[in-house]
Amino acid sequence: MERLEGPLADFHAIIPAGGVGSRLWPLSRAEAPKFLHDLTGSGHTLLRDTWQRLLPLCGEDGITVVTGRAHRGAVEKQLPELRAQNIILETEPKDSSAAIGLAAAILHRRNPDVVIGSFAADHVISDAPRFRAAVAEAVAVARAGYITTIGITPTEPSVGFGYIRCGADLDVDGAPHAELVERFVEKPDLDTATAYVASGDYLWNAGMFIARADRLLAQLAETHPELHDGLLQMAEAWDTPKRDRVVDAIWPMLTKIAIDYSVAEPAAAAGRLAVVRGDFPWDDVGDFSSLAKLLSGGRTGDLAILGEGARVLADSSSGVVVSQSQRLISLIGVTDIVVVDTPDALLVTTREHAQRVKSVVDAIKLSGRNDLL
C-alpha cells in the first residue's frame, strides 16, 4: 500500500452524525446518541475517533459534519477544530440521501472537483492506517469516475450486516484492490452468510461511499430528480443570506431514503459502483452483543466492562456490563449477560436477546416516557 503523506488533494470527508442507536438503549439516548459515547474504552467518543481517523486524509478544514440541531453543542465540544462552515444542521432527520446529498452539493459548489467520502460517526475501526490506505484507494477509484464503496472482508458469517457481491476487477491506477460491485444483499440468514463468506466473493457493506460529488449528484438526479433539485437549491442558497429561508422551505419536503437505495444500488445496476476491499477490523456495534464481542476481543466467557470508574464484582459471569452510575454492580453466575446501568434506567438481558432491546424502546415510546428515550 502506498505511504500517505498529508491530506489527499480535493478530498473532503462527510460525517453524518445521526441515528439514536435504539438497540444500545439505555446507554444510547435521543439526547446522547451512540456517536457521543465511548464504546471502546479509548477515552474518546466514537465521533471523535472518526474525526481523528479521517484527519490525516482530509486536514482540519476538510471534514464536514451533518447532524441534528439538538446535537450541535455536543458535536462542537467533541470537535473544537471543526470549521463553522463545515457543520450542517438538520432541522429534522431526513435519512442519509438528504444528509450526504446536501453536503455533497454544498461542497461541489465550493470546489467542482471535490471527491467526497461519507463515513458514519458511530462505527468502530481499530486499524486506522489500513483504513486510510483503503480510503486512498477508493479516492483514486472515485477520481476515475466510479461511485465507490469500501467493503469489509468478512471475518465470520455475520447475519447482522448487509453484503456486497463483488464482480470484475477494475484496473485503476493507485487502486490495486478495486472491483466492480455486482449487487447488494440485505442481511442474510446464517446458511446464506456462511456460503457468502466461504465463496470469498462477498464483503460486508460498511456504508462508506466515496465519489466525485458531481458523479454522486448525477446518479441521484437520475433516480430521485426532485430530491436532487431540492438539494441543489439549498446548496445554491447555503453560503448566502437566503440559506435559512430556502432550507426551511425545502428540507421538510425532502424524500427520506437511505443513500444505499437512492444512489448505491442504482449505480451498481448501471455498472458505475466500485468497491475497494478493506482488511481492517470494522464494526457498527449494532447491539450489546456486538459491544460485548468488541470489548472482549472476541473471547467468549469473558466479562467485558465499559464505564469510567465502573465498580464490578463478578463471580463466574460472562457478557458485558456498562456502568454509567457509580454503583457497585455484583454479578453471580450469570452467563452471556448484558447489564446496562444508567442513572435513570437499568437493562438486564442476554447477548442472545440483545437485538430485542429495540422493543423496550418501542414500549417506552408507547408509554409516553420520552424522558427515558
Next chain:
Amino acid sequence: MERLEGPLADFHAIIPAGGVGSRLWPLSRAEAPKFLHDLTGSGHTLLRDTWQRLLPLCGEDGITVVTGRAHRGAVEKQLPELRAQNIILETEPKDSSAAIGLAAAILHRRNPDVVIGSFAADHVISDAPRFRAAVAEAVAVARAGYITTIGITPTEPSVGFGYIRCGADLDVDGAPHAELVERFVEKPDLDTATAYVASGDYLWNAGMFIARADRLLAQLAETHPELHDGLLQMAEAWDTPKRDRVVDAIWPMLTKIAIDYSVAEPAAAAGRLAVVRGDFPWDDVGDFSSLAKLLSGGRTGDLAILGEGARVLADSSSGVVVSQSQRLISLIGVTDIVVVDTPDALLVTTREHAQRVKSVVDAIKLSGRNDLL
C-alpha cells in the same frame, strides 16, 4: 382447634431481632437488616408483621424485643406500642442463647410462672390464626413442663431448612398435635429431604421455642452453666440502677451459641423436648430464590416484583426484581433472574445461584467498603 379469645395467661413472646441476612444483600444491610424490610408486599416490615401476629396472644405489654443498639430507633418506630421495659438492647451480637436466655431470665424474675415463646423477627407466616392456634397448643405443652417447638409440616423436600424427627405422641390437655422430639437434623441433601417428607415423621425446624422460663433456664444451666449464671446476674441487676455496669461487665464475656445447640438438642436427647405440628405456611426467606417463590406464590415462570413504586418492563423474563430506586428496570429474555436494584448497589444473579450472594458480601468486607454492607 380451640377458639382464642384474649391473650394467653402468663405467656410472653420474645422477638429476637438480629441477623443481617447476608444472602439478601443488597436489600438487607447492616443498618437495615431483613426484619426492617417488607418482603411480602404487605406494606409492613417483617418485624411489624411478627408483632401483629403475636399481639392477640400476648397483648401489647406481653412482647419483648431483643435487638442491637443500632436498631433501637428503627424498632421503636416500627413498634410504637412497645413498652420501654420490653426492649433489650445488645451491645454486641451474642447469638440466640444469650439473647433469648437474658429475656427469659428477666421475664422470670418479673413473673416466676411465665411461659416464654421465641419467634424470629424476620420470618414470613401467612396464616396468622393457624399460627396462633399452634402457639396456644405449644403453650399448653410448655405448661406441662416440656420445652416445646413448633415444627412446620413440609410442603416440599427443601434442602434449605433443618428438620425435626418426631417421636411418640404426647398426651397433653389442649394440645392434640404434640409429640416428643426424637432428634434434630441439619439441612439435608435432596434425596434425604425427599425421604423425610415421604415418611411423614419429619417437620421443618422453624426455630420457634416455647417453654416455661424456669425450665428453659434449668436446661441451659445443665449444659452451659457459665452462660446461665451470667444471664441470671444480668437479670438480677436489670430492673435496678446497676443494670448497665453489670451488663457491660458480663455481656462481652458470654459464649456465642445458638439456642438450638445449647437448649433444644440437649433437651431432645433428655426426652424433654416436645413439638407441635404447625400446618401454616412458613418461610424464613433465606435468599432471593425463596423470596421469588414467596412472592410468586410458588408459580415458576412468573416474574415477582417487590418495591414501592417499582417500574419494571419485562419481556419473557422470570424470577424476581427488587426495586429500591425509582429507575426503570427493563428485563428481556432472562429466566429465573434475580435483580436487586438499590441506590448504591446492584445485584444480578439467578435463583440457582442465590445462595452464593453471601460470597459477594464477604468480598465487600475484604475490600473494606463497609458502607455497602
